[in-house]
Structure formats: structure tokens, C-alpha cells
Amino acid sequence: MGALVRRHHGTTPRTPRLLGSLLLVAAAGAFTLGAAPAARAAAPAPLDQVVPAPASVQPGGTPYTLTRATGVHVDHNAEVRRIGAYLTAILRPSTGYPVPLTDSGTGGIRLHLAKGDFGAEGYRLQSAADGVTLTASTPAGLFHGVQTLRQLLPASVERKTVQTGPWRIAGGTVEDRPRYAYRGAMLDVSRHFFTVAQVERYIDQLALYKINELHLHLSDDQGWRIAVDSWPRLATHGGSTEVGGGKGGYYTKAQYQQIVRYAASRYLEVVPEIDMPGHTNAALSSYARLNCDGVAPPLYTGTQVGFSSLCVPKKVTYDFADDVIRELAALTPGRYLHIGGDEAHSTSHADYVAFMDRVQPIVARYGKTVIGWHQLTGAHPAEGALAQYWGLDGTSATEKAQVAEAARNGTGLILSPADRVYLDMKYTKSTKPGTTWAGTVEVQRSYDWNPGAYLAGAPASAVKGVEAPLWSETLKTSADIEYMAFPRLPGAAELGWSPAATHDWTTYRRRLAAQAPRWDALGIAYYKSPQVPWPNG
Known part of the structure; x- marks a missing residue:
């Protein structure tokens, strides 16, 4: 177990996967041939760029861009509000935006509990020009969805000082749930x-x-x-x-x-x-x-x-x-x-x-x-x-x-x-x-x-x-x-x-x-x- 005289193998057949082709599709939409370097730098990460790989990705539509007006809107639920506060604590230092946390609002980022085929830890992330909505049937699912949201934003969002944007999230839908509990x-x-x-x-x-x-x-x-x-x-x-x-x-x-x-x-x-x-x-x-x-x-x-x-x-x-x-x-x-x-x-x-x-x-x-x-x-x-x-x-x-x-x-x-x-x-x-x-x-x-x-x-x-x-x-x-x-x-x-x-x-x-x-x-x-x-x- 934990010492110097202890404790595999077997190569797994590789299966063709959708993610590679989705990445190409997303990249094709994000990078126009001959685009200027500045435009390329501003392109959001494809929805399937995250780790762990999501169960299902449907890219498409206009990306959402965080602005000074962006808020995080949560259900009237203490646990969901706590997750929203966790998210705002990540977003505020690096963006320099106020990112208010509210129990209501339109646009921005919404965290929402709803019945659905999400399981104990699954979630849905939907991104469009007018906002991003994370939906799950449990707070754990919302929290895991927030981790995906983090990875879809530029890496500089993790820094504790104000960084240069833009802060964009690719358009489309991620449906996700774990293989193992x-x-x-x-x-x-x-x-x-x-x-x-x-x-x-x-x-x-x-x-x-x-x-x-x-x-x-x-x-x-x-x-x-x-x-x-x-x-x-x-x-x-x-x-x-x-x-x-x-x-x-x-x-x-x-x-x-x-x-x-x-x-x-x-x-x-x-x-x-x-x-x-x-x-x-x-x-x-x-x-x-x-x-x-x-x-x-x-x-x-x-x-x-x-x-x-x-x-x-x-x-x-x-x-x-x-x-x-x-x-x-x-x-x-x-x-x-x-x-x-x-x-x-x-x-x-x-x-x-x-x-x-x-x-x-x-x-x-x-x-x-x-x-x-x-x-x-x-x-x-x-x-x-x-x-x-x-x-x-x-x-x-x-x-x-x-x-x-x-x-x-x-x-x-x-x-x-x-x-x-x-x-x-x-x-x-x-x-x-x-x-x-x-x-x-x-x-x-x-x-x-x-x-x-x-x-x-x-x-x-x-x-x-x-x-x-x-x-x-x-x-x-x-x-x-x-x-x-x-x-x-x-x-x-x-x-x-x-x-x-x-x-x-x-x-x-x-x-x-x-x-x-x-x-x-x-x-x-x-x-x-x-x-x-x-x-x-």
C-alpha cells in the first residue's frame, strides 16, 4: 500500500470519439481563416476542451461575454446561494467586475435546481449570447457544472488580480453526468x-x-x-x-x-x-x-x-x-x-x-x-x-x-x-x-x-x-x-x-x-x- 515493497496494466482499445470532431467543428466556427491574431486570442475555448471530458457536447450559437453588468442569479435556496458565492469569489478578483449575487435576474449566469435526468451529480450547461444557465437536480451537480464553467473561461480567471479580458464562454450545450459514483x-x-x-x-x-x-x-x-x-x-x-x-x-x-x-x-x-x-x-x-x-x-x-x-x-x-x-x-x-x-x-x-x-x-x-x-x-x-x-x-x-x-x-x-x-x-x-x-x-x-x-x-x-x-x-x-x-x-x-x-x-x-x-x-x-x-x- 504505501511503502517501498508493495503493490498494472492492459492497454485499452481506443474507441473513436465525438469529442475530436466536435473540437474541429468548434474551432472552425471560432477561427476564421486568416483571422487577425487579436481575434484568435479572443476566441472562447470549445465546449469540449474541459477535463474530465463531458458526456455530451452540442456546440453552436453566439458565445456569452461577461461584462460589468454580469450577475450570478440563484434560486432562493441556501445551498445554491453558497455555490453562487463560491463562483463570484472566483470571478470578481480577476475580472474586476462587481458580479452581484442575486435571487432573481435575467441574463448573466443562472444556477438553477430542477427535476430532470441529471442523476445525483449531473448538470446541464447552456450558453448563448444572453447568458449562461446551469441546471441540475442537486447542489452537487451545480457545483460540478461550475467547475466546467471555470474551465471554459480563460485561465487568467483564476488569478487574484485584475486581468485583461475578454471573458467569453462558447455557445452551445453541455449535458454531463459521471460514469462512477x-x-x-x-x-x-x-x-x-x-x-x-x-x-x-x-x-x-x-x-x-x-x-x-x-x-x-x-x-x-x-x-x-x-x-x-x-x-x-x-x-x-x-x-x-x-x-x-x-x-x-x-x-x-x-x-x-x-x-x-x-x-x-x-x-x-x-x-x-x-x-x-x-x-x-x-x-x-x-x-x-x-x-x-x-x-x-x-x-x-x-x-x-x-x-x-x-x-x-x-x-x-x-x-x-x-x-x-x-x-x-x-x-x-x-x-x-x-x-x-x-x-x-x-x-x-x-x-x-x-x-x-x-x-x-x-x-x-x-x-x-x-x-x-x-x-x-x-x-x-x-x-x-x-x-x-x-x-x-x-x-x-x-x-x-x-x-x-x-x-x-x-x-x-x-x-x-x-x-x-x-x-x-x-x-x-x-x-x-x-x-x-x-x-x-x-x-x-x-x-x-x-x-x-x-x-x-x-x-x-x-x-x-x-x-x-x-x-x-x-x-x-x-x-x-x-x-x-x-x-x-x-x-x-x-x-x-x-x-x-x-x-x-x-x-x-x-x-x-x-x-x-x-x-x-x-x-x-x-x-x-x-x-x-x-x-x-
Whole structure:
């Protein structure tokens, strides 16, 4: 899972896609042969230029131009008004326009809830000369539509100082909804600790690409990162270090709740993970009685895995698990609680099965659905549980078959193949930071696979989504996070959101390249992969 001796492949057939032809149609309408450079600069981005690729695009009609008279008009609904305020906070600094937020009005930008075939997160964007209307059946759908609207405006809209327009949105209609309900990103705050502000910055970046699940890896051998009232030394002692021996850190309950609220404001659900029964040295060091021999090991600051285990036969182990899960569940309004379960090399198979059989019902008792790494399928996954698959191309056929059998028997799958979407893998042998235990993963390899057909023997219906984990053994700063996540994260987001028929590397790489000026405007550090035709070389 998150260290140096762990955790794919299969080239997906490329299907012809409408987006490439639409791009040409839109471009033909936008760029007249022989047009002056100034006119070309003013042309709006085609409606299909965004990432993730929309489900349906119908370009046509006159673009809408934001002016000093533009307002954002919202339904008389507190949540819709909050989304409208989020949008005006983006538009005002860069345009210099007042962009009033009103409950009524004509023209401008309208955010509207209505019944329709949008699903839980879909939306419709309609743009014409007299305004732009975003319609959805839920606030989440409106929020995702706002992300599309952002990407259709010039990248300079993201800057915090007044920029030169024009601010134009191409005419036409986008109809959009996600392929998968679960579209996740994981941040390991255990190997290196990241502050609330750093996590919130990453949340904003995830939201731009319609990610809706933030998996926080809160405990591991190197650090325990969440306060637990009934076991206070977990945080104060277990959280006092990190890889390399830094000072570590932990979230108070109030700080964790701040992250949860901030994520919710961007329509991300927080999935907390307490890794068990392995990856537990920080806990074992904090409380001697959790060890079978009653002796607390020293804190650990290295990067090896598989050496630690909770003492499965001891009653105190389940008192500990119950207390931690109860307190964490009370802080977490989301549906899921991740119990880890990978790389438990120091736990016998019989003990592993016994442990999972006792801990999964605890999660259910506190109202949460279990997620575990795919080794959970070697035990008895609870009804409704999700297994997160992180295997490689080289993962044994027996292990893959075990996961596929569980999927056929009703266990849902989240796909996180390490040699595809582990964002901490180096792009090439020479790039830094990152690790290479799963190989090197360039941008095309990260993007060019099909979740629905990835794991042989697993029905496509068992795949509930995709998650891009980011392990932090070598990451210390937000710049490190961004360099490893960008440009691969948007591809993982597209695999989770966009219809399979839109999947095409040739056209995706051009849409991805067009994101670079936006990342520059947002101050996002990123890797300039030679596989992507970046603007200006």
C-alpha cells in the first residue's frame, strides 16, 4: 500500500470519439481563416476542451461575454446561494467586475435546481449570447457544472488580480453526468504530516476535476494523525514523528472537523483510514498493552512495511478498535470508514481473518460502510463492503482471482492499480521526488486503461469507482504533492467521470495541455511531461 515493497496494466482499445470532431467543428466556427491574431486570442475555448471530458457536447450559437453588468442569479435556496458565492469569489478578483449575487435576474449566469435526468451529480450547461444557465437536480451537480464553467473561461480567471479580458464562454450545450459514483484521491498524512491549510489546498485542486472522495490515510507505522480522547497517547506520542525523523503532528478533533467541513463545501466526502492490523507501529509504540509481549517498540521513521501487527488474541485490541472507530465515526458524516488491511505480513492468515471478522461489525455498529485494501477479500468481506484494489500487472493470478471472485459475490471494487494511478510513483527514473517499487508511471500510462475491463473475471458492475492514492514517504511540501499529482490526477478524474466512449489518449493529451495556463494561474507546480504538447513548448 504505501511503502517501498508493495503493490498494472492492459492497454485499452481506443474507441473513436465525438469529442475530436466536435473540437474541429468548434474551432472552425471560432477561427476564421486568416483571422487577425487579436481575434484568435479572443476566441472562447470549445465546449469540449474541459477535463474530465463531458458526456455530451452540442456546440453552436453566439458565445456569452461577461461584462460589468454580469450577475450570478440563484434560486432562493441556501445551498445554491453558497455555490453562487463560491463562483463570484472566483470571478470578481480577476475580472474586476462587481458580479452581484442575486435571487432573481435575467441574463448573466443562472444556477438553477430542477427535476430532470441529471442523476445525483449531473448538470446541464447552456450558453448563448444572453447568458449562461446551469441546471441540475442537486447542489452537487451545480457545483460540478461550475467547475466546467471555470474551465471554459480563460485561465487568467483564476488569478487574484485584475486581468485583461475578454471573458467569453462558447455557445452551445453541455449535458454531463459521471460514469462512477466514487471518484477518489487519497492523501497519506502519516508518512509526512500535512497541515489543515495544505489539505484544504489539495481539496480545491481535486474539486476542479470533479473528484468527490477524499481518502485520508490517518495512521501508519510512522505516525498517528488524529486525536482520540480515549487513547490520547496515540496522537501526542504516536503523532510526534514522521519519515526521516521530523516533528510530525496530528489533527485535533476540531481541525479534523474543519477539513471535513471544507471538503463538504467542495462536495467531497472524507473517507478516514485507520490501517489495521498491520501498519500499526505508531499505535504499538504509544501503548505497550497493545503488544502481545506487553513491550512498546520505539517510534519508527523508516520506510519499510509489514513488520508490525496488533495483537489479535488480546481483548484490549478490540477495545482499542471500538474506541477509535467510535470516535472517528462520530467526527465523520460520510458513509465510509477505511480499515486498511494490507501488508499484514506479521499477522498469520488465521489471525488476519479473525481480526477482520471482529472489526468489520464494529464499523457497521457505528453506522459506516467498510472499505479495505483488496487483501480484505482473503478474509470475509462484510455485506456492502468495498475492496480497494492496488495490485500491479505482476500481481499473482491467484490474488487477482481472489479479488474477482469476491467481486462476483457482491463486494464492490475501487480501482487503484499502483502502476497506473499511484501518484507517488516517479514519472521517469530521473524525476524527483517519488518511488519506483511499482515501476515508473508516465502520464499516458496513468491515463490509458479502462476501469470497467481492468480486472479479469470481475464484472464491470462491481467497479464502483477509481481512486488515485498519493503516498508521502518522499513528499514534504505542497509543491511535492502538486508535482506528483499534476498532470496525472486529472486523468484519474477523467477515468472516474467520463463515459468510456470518450477515452482517447490523442485527444486527451491536447485537452490536458490546455490546462497548463490554469495551473500556472493557480500556482500549481507540475511536471512538464514530454508526452504532452504543452503551450509554448
